[in-house]
Amino acid sequence: MGARPASSGKVAHAQAPALMTDASYSRPAPASLQMQTSLDRAIQCQGIGLHSGKPALVHLVPAGPDTGTRFQRLDVAASPAFRLTYDCIISSPLATVASSPLTPGLTVATMEHLMAALHACEVDNLLIQLDGPELPILDGGSRTFLSLIKAAGRSRLPVPRRTIEVLRPVHAKGKNDAYASLLPGRPEELELSLTIDFPAPAIGKQSFQMVLSQHSFEHDIAPCRTFVNHQDITMLQAQGLALGGSLENALVIQHDRILNPDGLRFDNECVRHKMLDAIGDLYCAGFRLSGRFEGHKTGHALNNQLLHTLFASPENWRFSDGSPHRLPSSG
Template identity: 45%
Template structure:
């Protein structure tokens, strides 16, 4: 059975063994070491800043910054933030990993090649262990929508009830660079589909924005080895694009990672127009803030009257 938000495993999953990697932080430019470790039942996904000895649960309500990445931090401890978690979160979510400890020795997860594929490789090497604990799913019961502004072409994102159990997604993007332009993608997101369609899509930026980003202390570790850079009609990377629609694929990959911070698989239909990290997080907060918009359901028994409501985590 495919393991993501779509057809979730019946039982909670963790890793079989620990595995690590070393890379560079996309925005900090600092060397970053990361280790994925198994975790006990019902532990959830937790990031540990080993340099500070601080644990930060991977939760939507702990998102601290959404400028060009998703960063989390404990309340009142912004110095202990951890950034660029969305790609590893997307890989863990796609593989149905519920419980894991992720150790990082600095302020940012390594960017590696700018996609989720290297994190899938690490998970595959570590192996996946299925536990005895049943898995629960967040079933969306009514539409929840957030919008950037009142402008006619404002960015927006929404979650709708799904006609069938699982996670379906439709996303459109629109960029001034003709190398990107308007792109759209609609798919049912399963583990197999994530691996085939989304996983190796890389983060991207416009060449005209690089100097501005670096002046703001961002993208200091960015290069053509870990990001797609476009300049008008040109793709500056020597190998070009991995897919003609690589950019919208990556944006949908980000949606998977950002909504993975809800802490459980979703049974829902996602729609978005020019949605990014900020709107993805606003959508997660809006959903959980409305106890009439969702319920817990046992994986595999969606739609049956076996669910129980609970109060959402305070956002």
């Protein structure tokens, strides 16, 4: 990703307060009483697309119960909003990309950092409107999206939340000994453990584990930036990728050096960012997950392959409220 400056993300309407406006963030309700949520009010921000290099504007609009996360492309005339589900994710190694089942050829890209923030903040229902095919990269992680959610606040909706409980271990294998697994865990809790191993000495072998909560995400994960090997930038840009990358929104690695003037935010920032990606990719299930995620050298395609494996059999999972094994369509 080149070193030319990228336009910084701009948040409309309000500065983010220090704490969420909804008191439930500091005093969670018992699992049996957890209700669905949306944002309290609409809010927007603008920045630059990581891969397109073009200006990108995103609107976050409150939505009603049982609507899930929906995307709408405002730049495509009469394009209806579609519900994000695991089976509308299409193969893309460098970003999470969804294809609309309602409008052939229409896609939404680089959603993983926003999805991770929504997952951590327990936002169940939301309409996300874009003025183009890609979300803004902003700070390269989820910190700006988290501030955006805080500024909008969160509202409880009068319908109980359903989570997906993992009942049996499921596994997905990738190239070069990469794998991802979902296993049964504690009720209403998602525990994650991840390792990476890169040839560049500045990255090397790293590991991280956590239990997902707004607090752990905000302090340990959200600030962690996407990263790239300096030697790959020219090739990526020749393919029309990483055109919006810069030292402002990505870690650039050159063998044993970090080229960013501010250096690393954590000694293991790279594996923490991979954890961020996994949190966002898993939320493409359409519901919060209850279980344990374990991964090694994971990427967007492998994370989505794992969801396909999970939902391949009704014996692998159930809804927390005992409702039938019927996932909503993406229409």
